[in-house]
Amino acid sequence: MARIPTAELSRYLLNGQLTRRGCLRLRKYPLVPPISPSRRAFSASPSTPPPPEPPVIPLRKQLKDQAKAAKLSGAPHNKKNKKNTDNQTVPGWDLTVGIEIHAQLNTPHKLFSPASTPSAGEDAIPPNTRVAPFDLAIPGSQPLFQPTTLIPAIRAALALNCEIQPISRFDRKHYFHWDQPAGYQITQYYHPFARSGSVTLLPRDGIAPDDGPSVEIGIKQVQMEQDTAKTLAQPNSTHYLDFNRVGVPLVEMITEPCIHRPATAAAFVRKVQMLLKSVDACTSGMEQGGLRADVNVSVKREGETRLGTRTEIKNLSSFKAVEDAIIAERDRQIAVLEAGGKIEGETRGWSLGSTETRRLRGKEGEVDYRYMPDPDLGPVVIGEDLVERLGGTMGTLPDEEVEVLMRAYGLSERDAMALMQMEGRMEYFYGVLEELERMLGVTASKEGEQKHAILAANWCLHELGKLAEAEEVVVDNAGVEVLDASSRVPEQDLAAILFYLHQKNITAKVAKDLMWDVFRGTVVTGGVTEQIESQDLWYKEISEEQYIAIADEVIEGQEKVLQDFIRFKQGKSKAYPQGKLGFLVGKMMRAGPEQGKGMDPASAERVMRARIEEVYIPRSEGVE
Structure with missing residues (x-):
């Protein structure tokens, strides 16, 4: 059947079969009745629009609010960045962890339709406005593979040192849930496009000390697949569905069961995020929802050769959650076994701030999914010339980047890693440094001439960090709280402040006050220099x-x-x-x-x- 042109989408909208506003409303596990042509939106009542969605609270703010609440209640809490090293092992027991990471590919279109992809964390767009007929499984529509999605996928696999397969195929993974309108998900189970990769972790990546000077994590396979709809829970067991996310292209990276300490598992997820961002393969990191991890956990007594029964913890959305959930599930399984019980293969969940995992459902096996080759999609053929071209234009990967920051700019290992790991902070640092060097008349940082680079790094990391951690709340023009200080302090303004500080034209205190003024938006017209002039802030040293x-x-x-x-x-x-x-x-x-x-x-x-x-x-x- 011929592909339905995009222009036909208008007809579906006018007939009420699709909508540009509102969401499909479902009671818990109901059958969806046919939609009347007279209804203009997916909702329970044509006269009662769905209530507005609650504001999305960023993960960073949630953690910050929880820490404040714990402090006020007097509850004990770990200090920031304190490693939970005493919880990495349990005497007499061996832990084995395998990880599945899903990352949203940085592509303009969905995997099997020309509909545009919403950016990860982009919640302002109306629900169900970025969908094509195939995304909603409208009868007669067929998948049309978008070749451009291969580019970031191959980059991701090469960054993980994988072998690109010349021929790969798509399979249907059958399961019935309201977030999957077709009743199956298209993935690459039997013939993925990449296999046999590895990621090397070093102590600076945050691995557990007992893992020694390095750990190599094997990557079994990397496969492309489509994402599901977004479920928005409402009161009274009601759920709204937003199909904008259906069909968004993902890569799923599956490790070998070779991780034995929780901190190392979290370090691996962090390193993968850094790798994918460095090659521009994924849209964003865990905090913005562009990457999430499932962990498979099993324990066995020391000396036993056979792995224990594994459980899967789904949809972990932060590095801390990865480590904490593994520790909690490991301890739960050990307690069950020591009490003479048996571990059941099941899927479990984890909530932010929890101390225990919770059962979600019994674990489905391969037979339950009824994998079969997708009859509507042909094989994907990847030419060797494309792989060579993409491999030759990968740019600088994280380990090499850290070495450059340390060698060329004199940064400490800790600061170099912090720049790599903070979302967008590396690019911000380079922008500030470039502008600062232009003002100083320096063409590039040389060994022995790195003071200005170290100064820029310290302020991009530590001083900007103090703005974000301050009690004072700053909102943008839309009334949204600003959590990333770099978005409120332009590179040119910070570079100007650091230029005058480096030249000893202003004091450190004046520089910090000026940065606060920029952050609050209270700098006078004319910028930083005019602010210094108008308030006579120039440094005049005593004799x-x-x-x-x-x-x-x-x-x-x-x-x-x-x-x-x-x-x-x-x-x-x-x-x-x-x-x-x-x-x-x-x-x-x-x-x-x-x-x-x-x-x-x-x-x-x-x-x-x-x-x-x-x-x-x-x-x-x-x-x-």
Whole structure:
């Protein structure tokens, strides 16, 4: 049958068979009655429109609100970034984990229809407005494979070191649920387009310390498949369906069962996300909904050779959820086995902030899905020239990028990894650095000339992070809370602030205040420079004589502190008393004009050190 032209979609809309507004409304597990032509939207009543959807709360804000609530209630909670290393193993038991990762491909069209794909996390578009007849399984419509979806899929597989198969085929995976209008999902079960890959994890990726200097995770296969509809739960066991997501192209990456520690499993998912983003294969990361993971967990007693019965935990949407859910399910299975019970193969769920997994349904086997070759789709033939072309234009992968950031720009390993892992922050850093180097007249960062690059990285990571973590709430023009500070601080403005700071034209305090002004949108017309001019914020350093006078005033009466410097010079102490020097410099900054205004900490330390070594130690020579 010929493909239904896009122009025909208008006729379906006018006849009420499709809609550009509203969602199909279902009671729990009902049969869907025929839709009357007079109804203009999928809803329970033509006169009562569906209630507005509740606002989507980003995962980051949910975690932040939970941490605040725990703090107010006095409940114990882990500090940020604290690794749960004591929960990685259980004496006498072996853990085995396999992971399935689904990532939305970065393509303009769906997998088997010309309908455009909604971006991951794009909730503002009306429901059921990005659908074609095949997406809704309208009788007579047929799939039409979109070849452009192969490009990001092959890039993803190459980033995972997979072997691209010259011929792959599509299969139908049958199951009946309201989110799958055709009653089956088109996937690549028997003949995927990529096999036999691997990902190497290093300690800097966050693997468990017991896993040693590196871990290699085997990738069994990578397959293309279509996504399902989005279910929006409503009160009274009512659900709305948005079919915009039906048919969105996914890649599913299936690992070998070779992971044995929860932290390493989370590190693997994080590394895969970095790899896919680096080759522009997927739309976004876990927090935005563009990537989700299912984990298969089994335990066995040490010494046993046969793996235990596995359970699957579905739709984990954060790296922390991956680690926490594996720990909870491992502990549950061990408790069941130690009590003499038996582990059932089943699908389980995990909720944000939970301490236990929950049963969803009994595990379906391969026979239940009734896999069969799709009769409407021919084989996919991938030429070797295409694979070579895409492999040669992959760009810089994460491990190499981290090495470049450390070697060429002088960043620490921790900061380099943080830039790689934060959504969009690497590109933001390079944009700020490029503008800063233009203003400084520097063509590129060279070894030994990296101070401005380190300065840019510190501010892109740490100072911007403080804006996002602050208690103050900033909203954009649409009234939505701003969680990513970089979206409110343009690269040019931050580069200008850092230029003046690097040149010592402004102090660090003034620089931070200026960044807050930019973040709040209160910078005067004309930008950062005009703001500095209008408020006379330029740094005017005090004279050398004034530094000396302040240092002498601070040292007065500090004979006990000076004894540490004397003992060091006499060889009675091996370590220079840097802490005591910092104490004196701090007092010096506070004693200066307007709480340190016009004083450079480096100059203050230089003068203080010189006065101690050249004046006060000689005066006290020989005094204990």
